[in-house]
Amino acid sequence: MRPADLLASSWRAIRSHKMRSILTMLGIVVGIASVVLTVGLGLGTQKDVSEQIAALGSDLLIVSPGSSTDESGLRGGFGSGETLTLTDAEALASEVAVPDAADVAAEKTASLSLEYGESNWTTDVTGTSTSWADVRSRELLYGSFFTEDDATAAASVIVLGAETAQELFGSTSVVGQDVTIDGEAYEIVGVLAEAGSSGETSLDDMAVVPMTTMVEQLDTSGNSESVDTIYVKAASSDVLSAASQETTSLLLNLHGLASAEDADFTVEVQDSLLDAATSVYEKLTVLLTGIAALALLVGGIGVMNIMLVSVTERTREIGLRKALGAAPANIRNQFLIEAMILGLSGGAVGVIIGVGLALALPSVLGSTIVISGLALVVSVVVAVGIGAVFGVYPAARAAKLAPIDALRDQ
Amino acid sequence: MAAPVIELTGARKTYHTGDIEFEALRGIDCRIFPGEYVAIVGPSGSGKSTLMNILGCLDVLTSGSYVLAGEDVSRMDEVALASARNRRIGFVFQQFHLLSSLTALGNVELPLVYAGVSPAERRDRAMVALERVGLGDKSRNHPGQLSGGQQQRVAIARALVTEPAIVLADEPTGNLDSHSTRDVLGMLDDLHSEGSTIVLITHESDVAARAGTVYNVTDGQFVGAGTEIAK
Numbered sequence: 001m002r003p004a005d006l007l008a009s010s011w012r013a014i015r016s017h018k019m020r021s022i023l024t025m026l027g028i029v030v031g032i033a034s035v036v037l038t039v040g041l042g043l044g045t046q047k048d049v050s051e052q053i054a055a056l057g058s059d060l061l062i063v064s065p066g067s068s069t070d071e072s073g074l075r076g077g078f079g080s081g082e083t084l085t086l087t088d089a090e091a092l093a094s095e096v097a098v099p100d101a102a103d104v105a106a107e108k109t110a111s112l113s114l115e116y117g118e119s120n121w122t123t124d125v126t127g128t129s130t131s132w133a134d135v136r137s138r139e140l141l142y143g144s145f146f147t148e149d150d151a152t153a154a155a156s157v158i159v160l161g162a163e164t165a166q167e168l169f170g171s172t173s174v175v176g177q178d179v180t181i182d183g184e185a186y187e188i189v190g191v192l193a194e195a196g197s198s199g200e201t202s203l204d205d206m207a208v209v210p211m212t213t214m215v216e217q218l219d220t221s222g223n224s225e226s227v228d229t230i231y232v233k234a235a236s237s238d239v240l241s242a243a244s245q246e247t248t249s250l251l252l253n254l255h256g257l258a259s260a261e262d263a264d265f266t267v268e269v270q271d272s273l274l275d276a277a278t279s280v281y282e283k284l285t286v287l288l289t290g291i292a293a294l295a296l297l298v299g300g301i302g303v304m305n306i307m308l309v310s311v312t313e314r315t316r317e318i319g320l321r322k323a324l325g326a327a328p329a330n331i332r333n334q335f336l337i338e339a340m341i342l343g344l345s346g347g348a349v350g351v352i353i354g355v356g357l358a359l360a361l362p363s364v365l366g367s368t369i370v371i372s373g374l375a376l377v378v379s380v381v382v383a384v385g386i387g388a389v390f391g392v393y394p395a396a397r398a399a400k401l402a403p404i405d406a407l408r409d410q
Numbered sequence: 411m412a413a414p415v416i417e418l419t420g421a422r423k424t425y426h427t428g429d430i431e432f433e434a435l436r437g438i439d440c441r442i443f444p445g446e447y448v449a450i451v452g453p454s455g456s457g458k459s460t461l462m463n464i465l466g467c468l469d470v471l472t473s474g475s476y477v478l479a480g481e482d483v484s485r486m487d488e489v490a491l492a493s494a495r496n497r498r499i500g501f502v503f504q505q506f507h508l509l510s511s512l513t514a515l516g517n518v519e520l521p522l523v524y525a526g527v528s529p530a531e532r533r534d535r536a537m538v539a540l541e542r543v544g545l546g547d548k549s550r551n552h553p554g555q556l557s558g559g560q561q562q563r564v565a566i567a568r569a570l571v572t573e574p575a576i577v578l579a580d581e582p583t584g585n586l587d588s589h590s591t592r593d594v595l596g597m598l599d600d601l602h603s604e605g606s607t608i609v610l611i612t613h614e615s616d617v618a619a620r621a622g623t624v625y626n627v628t629d630g631q632f633v634g635a636g637t638e639i640a641k
Contacts, residue, residue, distance in 0.1 A: 001524055002523075002526055005523045013511070016510075316505075319507075320507045320509070322495075323501050323507075324495070324496065324568075325521055326524050327493070327524075328488055328489065329489070330524060403468045404468045404469055407468075407503065
């Protein structure tokens, strides 16, 4: 029997039972559509998260005080120590010691109350260097960042986050105004453009002052040398790991430590945050896809069910075909191909519906859905595979029918 | 004399249903020569249908041998039997057994599909066969649009299209009115006169009377020798 005739014969059988074929396909359609949708939703969420994290700077190293492991091997008091100093930050800024770092900014933060007229607002005030805006990839909405001169003079200048300005003044156009902290007036030289949020902390509710100002006028920690975090911006994301190694070895050196296991600081890469976030969403995607796959499995069982009914119903036809010279393999292949065509059509319709929903839903849900071509191709292949797998048993039943019994069937 | 088309020797068929054994054929010897028109008659339960299944390569013997057109088919496996049916046997069934989803032409083409014949040649040969049974103008009709007699003629065309060694007709008039019965039997007469070998299985003696030789089956055995019908 010619392959084209086999195909034609299967196709005719499907077409001659339109309603039944459509119902058989339905399970596959629903299964594939939900797989396409959940995979797309998972990928979209991952993309959103990685974009948010990348916006923070994918070439950034975050050096925090505190060891990454304590003596028992557990992760220790991360960010809790006072082991990082201004001296460390200055040393890291050296081009000789850390050639792959483009810029360094140390941060020392205190939660303080800002006042303007009758209103007051408590926020994190960060003391840092002039390189901060560049290192943290922040833009200014109004005014400018404080200058090197301001830093040298420990000037009473302040840069406000957009949200902070809004809370205090009801406006972001506040350059030239003063805010009062502890009875001391600080001139607002700039307002930061909005940057969204990073986890729990808002990047827009904050204030920035020169490190010298922080240390001399505002710091209440009692340790003027210690800093909370040092951000090291690598020259490019390609040399990020080199910069990370240089940073680690310089700090170990400065702190008089022999090996990285003794480190009293932690060097983190933004990527590790990305990985952590991504792995969560990957797990979620796997879970959702698993549920969708179950729907697909049920669809496959539906195919098997209807194919078995079809074999019983077409016993006479099978008998006749056998009497006219169809070998068992011919009959088996016809039913297998029928099941695969049902899988293919169901898969194709499922993909169309899935993609349609993926295009329509983001505007309703507000989340991104990424349609991956690979996922679509895999979905259709899986649908055909399901047809084939669940068609095997009915096809084998059909092939085994004895022609005499089949012909006698009324 | 030419070699026989059908040569059954000591043909036995035993069915097993649980512990019960049933001997449907108890040693039948039979030779049918090219161009013969043979009728096999017998009451139901006589083993007539079993014999027809054996002759049609739809079933195999328990013992004995069956040589069809020079080929020993008695020990063939299912695949080889399918091929033997396809090449050697043209079936005409009581129920017509046409596929309703195919046109008359498509139904006649069907055996050629399983023989792997190309679509163009299939079409031509099926058309010739349909014209031979006088239905050349109905080639595009579906079985549902044809009368019973016409449907059985399509079935006869389907039986002829492979140019088989024998045409095996199982109660071909059992579902037809008297007019169509005459029509179909006349057609078999014509085929016979054109040289086809025909084996007709029936329980109606007036139908059997058309054949050249009549074999009477009772309890799985031929009763007496084949009776030549004088015309």
